[in-house]
Amino acid sequence: MNTGVKHRSVYQTVTMILIAIIAVVIFLFPLYWIVTGSFKTPTAINNSVPEWWPSEWVMRNFNELFSKRSAPLWELHVPLSEWFTQDNSQIVFSTGPTVPAAIRWLINTVFMSVTAMIITCVTASLAGYALAKKRFAGRAILFSLIVAAMALPKQVILIPLLREMSNLHLSDTIWSVIFPIVGWPFGVFLMKQFSESIPGEILEAARIDGAGEVKTFTTIVFPMIKPGVGALAIFTFINCWNDYFMQLVMLRGTNVLTMPLGIAKMQGEFGQDYGLLMAGAALASVPIIIVFLAFQKYFTQGITMGAVKG
Amino acid sequence: MAKANQPPMSRALARRETISGYLFMLPSLIFFFVFVVYPMVMCVFTSLTDATMADGGGNFIGMTNYVNLFQDEIFRKALVNTVIIVVVSVPTVCAFSLWVGACIYKMRDWACSAYRVIFYLPVVTGSVAVTVVWKWIYHYYNGVLNYVGTGLGLWEKNINWLGDTKFALGCIILILFTTSVGQPIVLYVSALGNVDTTLIEAAEVDGATDMQVFWKVKWPQIMPTTLYILVITTINSFQCFALIQLLTSGGPKHATDTVMYYIYYSAFTLYKYGYANAMGVVLAICIAILSAVQFKLAKSE
Numbered sequence: 001m002n003t004g005v006k007h008r009s010v011y012q013t014v015t016m017i018l019i020a021i022i023a024v025v026i027f028l029f030p031l032y033w034i035v036t037g038s039f040k041t042p043t044a045i046n047n048s049v050p051e052w053w054p055s056e057w058v059m060r061n062f063n064e065l066f067s068k069r070s071a072p073l074w075e076l077h078v079p080l081s082e083w084f085t086q087d088n089s090q091i092v093f094s095t096g097p098t099v100p101a102a103i104r105w106l107i108n109t110v111f112m113s114v115t116a117m118i119i120t121c122v123t124a125s126l127a128g129y130a131l132a133k134k135r136f137a138g139r140a141i142l143f144s145l146i147v148a149a150m151a152l153p154k155q156v157i158l159i160p161l162l163r164e165m166s167n168l169h170l171s172d173t174i175w176s177v178i179f180p181i182v183g184w185p186f187g188v189f190l191m192k193q194f195s196e197s198i199p200g201e202i203l204e205a206a207r208i209d210g211a212g213e214v215k216t217f218t219t220i221v222f223p224m225i226k227p228g229v230g231a232l233a234i235f236t237f238i239n240c241w242n243d244y245f246m247q248l249v250m251l252r253g254t255n256v257l258t259m260p261l262g263i264a265k266m267q268g269e270f271g272q273d274y275g276l277l278m279a280g281a282a283l284a285s286v287p288i289i290i291v292f293l294a295f296q297k298y299f300t301q302g303i304t305m306g307a308v309k310g
Numbered sequence: 311m312a313k314a315n316q317p318p319m320s321r322a323l324a325r326r327e328t329i330s331g332y333l334f335m336l337p338s339l340i341f342f343f344v345f346v347v348y349p350m351v352m353c354v355f356t357s358l359t360d361a362t363m364a365d366g367g368g369n370f371i372g373m374t375n376y377v378n379l380f381q382d383e384i385f386r387k388a389l390v391n392t393v394i395i396v397v398v399s400v401p402t403v404c405a406f407s408l409w410v411g412a413c414i415y416k417m418r419d420w421a422c423s424a425y426r427v428i429f430y431l432p433v434v435t436g437s438v439a440v441t442v443v444w445k446w447i448y449h450y451y452n453g454v455l456n457y458v459g460t461g462l463g464l465w466e467k468n469i470n471w472l473g474d475t476k477f478a479l480g481c482i483i484l485i486l487f488t489t490s491v492g493q494p495i496v497l498y499v500s501a502l503g504n505v506d507t508t509l510i511e512a513a514e515v516d517g518a519t520d521m522q523v524f525w526k527v528k529w530p531q532i533m534p535t536t537l538y539i540l541v542i543t544t545i546n547s548f549q550c551f552a553l554i555q556l557l558t559s560g561g562p563k564h565a566t567d568t569v570m571y572y573i574y575y576s577a578f579t580l581y582k583y584g585y586a587n588a589m590g591v592v593l594a595i596c597i598a599i600l601s602a603v604q605f606k607l608a609k610s611e
Contacts, residue, residue, distance in 0.1 A: 015413050023428045026488055030443045031431060033454070037446070050454050119341075127338035135324075136331030142339075149346055151541070153549050153597055155570060156590035159577050160352035161345065183345035188338055213330045242436035244552045249578075260438040264556060267442055274446045281439035292434045296427060303493055304500040 034285065037278035038062065045275045061279035066100035068266070068276075071255045073099045073107070082169040101254055102283060105262040108174060110287075112258060113240040116178045120187045120236045121229050128191025128228075129221050133203060143192075146185040154184065158249045165250065176250040177258075181240050187232050193305050194228030195221070231302025234295040241288050259284040357588035363581040375588035385589065388560075388567040391479060395568065396547045396600075398483055403490045403543045404536065410491070411498025412524065426499060430492035437489060437552035444485050445557055448472055472558055475565040482553050482566055490546055494539045501535035502528060540604050548597050569593050 037045065039057045073096030081091035130136070131143055157180075165176040198221060206216045222229075247261045257265065263280035270276055292299065332339075357375055361368025379385050407429075414425045432440050447454050448471040456468040471481050505528050513523050551570040554560060560567040560575065569589060577586035 015409075019410055019413055019425070023425060026484075027428050027431055030440060030447065030488075031435060033447065034435075034439060034443045037443070046452050048452050048457065050452070050457055123338035123341060126334045130331045130334035134327050134331035134334065136328035139331065142335070145347070146342070149342075149350070151545070151598065151601055152350065152594050153545060153570075153590075155549050155551065156573070156594050157346065157349040157353055159573070159583065159586055159590065160349040160356060164345075164349060164352070179341060180345040180349075183341035183343075185342055185346065188342075213334075217334075238434055242434075242438075244437050245574075248555075249574075260436050263442060264438050267445075267556060274449075274452075277442045278446070281442045285435040285439040288436065289431065289434055292430075293427070296423070300426065300496055300500075303496045 031285070031289075034278050034281045037274065038282040040275055040278075042273075042275055045278075061275040062283075064273070064276050065102050065266075065279045065283070068270075069101035069254055070098050071101040071104040072096045073104060075255065101257070102259070102262060102280070104255060105257050105259045106283060106287070108256060109241060109258040109260070109284075112174045112177055113237045115174075116181045116240040117233050117236045119178070119182045121233050123182060124187030124191045124232060125195075125222065125225060125229055126217070127188045128193075129195045129198075129217065129225070131188065131192045132195035133198060133200070133221075146188055149185050150189060155245050158246060162249055171250070172252050172256055174251075174256060177240070177243070177246050180246065181236065181243065187236065190232050190235075190302065190305060191225065191228055194225045198224050227298070227301060228305065230295070230298040231305065234291070234299045235302045238288060238292060238299075353587050353590055356584050357591050359584045361583040363577070363583050368584055371584070375585050376592070378585070379588055379592065384564055384567060385569075385572060387564045388569050388572040391564075391566065392548060392550070392568045392570075394479065395483055395486065395550055396544060399486055399490065399547045400540065400543045402487060403494060404539055406487075407491045407494035407498055407539065408536070411495050411502055412528075414495075415499045415502045422499060426492075426496055429495045432488045433492040438556065440485065440489060441553055441556040444481075445472070448481055473562055475562055478558055478562060478566045482550070482557060485553050485557075486547065486550055490543060494543065497535050497539060498532065501532040505531045537604060541601050544600055544604070545597055548593060 036054050038061050039059070040051060040054045041056055041058050041060065044051045044054060044056070074094070075092050075096070076094040077090035077092045082089060085091065131139060161176075161180055162171065165171045170176045170179070202220060203216060206220055211219070241258075242260065244260050244264065247258050248264070251257055251261060259280075263277065263284050266280055267277055356368070358370060358372060359368035360371050360374075410425070410429065414422050417425070446452075450456065450468055450470045450473070453471075455471065459465050460468060469477065471477050509527050509531075510523055513527050518526070549570050550568050551574065554566055554568055554571040555574065558566045560571050570593070573586045573589045573593070576582045576589065
């Protein structure tokens with residue numbers, strides 16, 4: 001307890017213990033169960049008496065996961081080639097060696113999350129700065145539109161989006177997941193919140209010194225909103241990684257699946273092999289948890305700033 | 311603010327501001343209009359047609375989809391389930407996160423961060439991984455829950471948690487709960503940390519008890535946070551989908567169908583495209599009304 005508190009009452013002690021128990025049993029245990037389960041033998045997994053700590057650590061589940069399906073490690077295609085071929089297929093000019101599909105899924109997920117993160121950070125910080133600091137005609141209307149869109153359920157637009165993607169020749173590509181995430185206006189809103197704190201005098205001074213718009217942004221604005229960009233980056237990364245519904249609707253072929261989606265599909269096929277599923281769940285969640293723990297400070301900041309309504 | 315004191319901008323300057331403003335907005339606006347606004351408009355538009363996945367536009371059929379919707383028993387069942395989920399989970403999530411937030415915000419930094427991280431973990435882990443492990447925990451034969459429950463004598467025989475209409479929805483609400491409280495707790499911890507300490511000290515000097523300080527001083531000040539949490543939790547609960555799709559597929563006997571799952575089912579299994587969009591519009595309207603009501607209620611207090 002903090003220095004201000006002189007003594008602990010019985011009530012406080014009981015609450016502390018209760019919270020600790022809930023945290024461990026409902027929140028930590030499932031994660032523990034995924035990680036230990038992924039190394040257990042099938043006998044241990046299917047036993048009605050659970051093994052609280054694996055009696056024997058085996059790689060069987062991961063081997064099984066890697067042997068089920070395979071995919072090329074990468075496929076590079078001519079950009080926009082699907083617009084010009086007869087059957088809308090892409091012209092592939094480089095195909096990687098065949099590897100277990102789970103590895104490809106992991107690469108897809110990382111590529112998807114990193115790309116969405118970069119594009120979102122760039123577009124949102126530019127737009128957020130303009131909304132906060134530029135006085136232009138139509139600004140108020142644009143801002144209300146952005147706030148209104150944020151309050152609507154994102155998943156409802158997925159069905160029309162799917163058709164739009166096929167019209168744009170983007171269906172069944174990673175881009176069909178990336179673009180809507182970039183378009184989602186939360187990032188602009190968050191960056192507007194951060195940009196509000198830039199003092200107008202500094203911008204004025206830069207203008208008087210003859211700095212152009214671009215230079216003002218890169219040398220003055222961007223360094224000042226850096227913590228916000230960090231928060232938005234980690235936020236977008238995690239949301240993109242875990243946006244299961246969007247991935248489910250948009251992605252079909254084995255080569256474009258993401259890790260969460262791959263596990264979900266495997267669950268459909270090998271539903272009773274919990275060892276295999278735990279191995280998949282571990283692969284899908286452990287990397288993102290590590291990223292989260294590393295950038296946890298930024299993340300907390302992003303959540304709080306996004307909530308402070310203007 | 312300072313804006314009132316600024317001299318009015320010259321016309322040339324105003325034009326420059328507008329042009330540069332839109333240029334800065336442009337990359338973001340392209341994505342926003344093409345991939346968010348346009349599909350939203352299309353969603354409303356398609357809901358008035360009998361479009362299917364295969365054909366392009368479908369025929370204009372007016373409000374027929376909406377009329378059919380409210381005569382559709384499965385939809386009504388799904389709506390009821392969704393409302394149950396919202397009514398149970400929103401207050402629970404808010405109360406629990408307020409309780410935890412109030413208990414941990416005065417702790418030492420590391421302890422407070424540790425708790426925030428733990429309660430946020432299920433969100434980061436992702437709905438697929440979380441759902442898969444809970445499915446195993448709930449399993450009839452080799453699930454931990456039945457082992458512990460029968461071992462402690464809480465219930466006599468193994469229970470088929472997800473296959474029983476009595477329990478399935480409750481099981482889903484529990485998982486939804488674990489994936490929903492992370493963000494509210496972070497918000498409450500920071501809101502409580504920002505409460506004006508002079509007010510609290512003044513109240514304590516005047517002999518207020520801890521409970522009085524909390525409800526009379528802190529609670530009004532964290533009201534905006536509570537409102538925000540109510541709105542986001544409502545939206546999230548309405549959109550409950552992944553858990554349903556991966557755990558029960560709406561079964562047994564539609565006991566766990568939700569509107570979001572039924573939208574997905576209608577669009578991608580029944581290929582009723584216009585119909586699914588009509589449901590989406592209804593869902594969006596429900597959420598908009600509820601958010602507006604919550605705002606009104608919180609404002610009037």
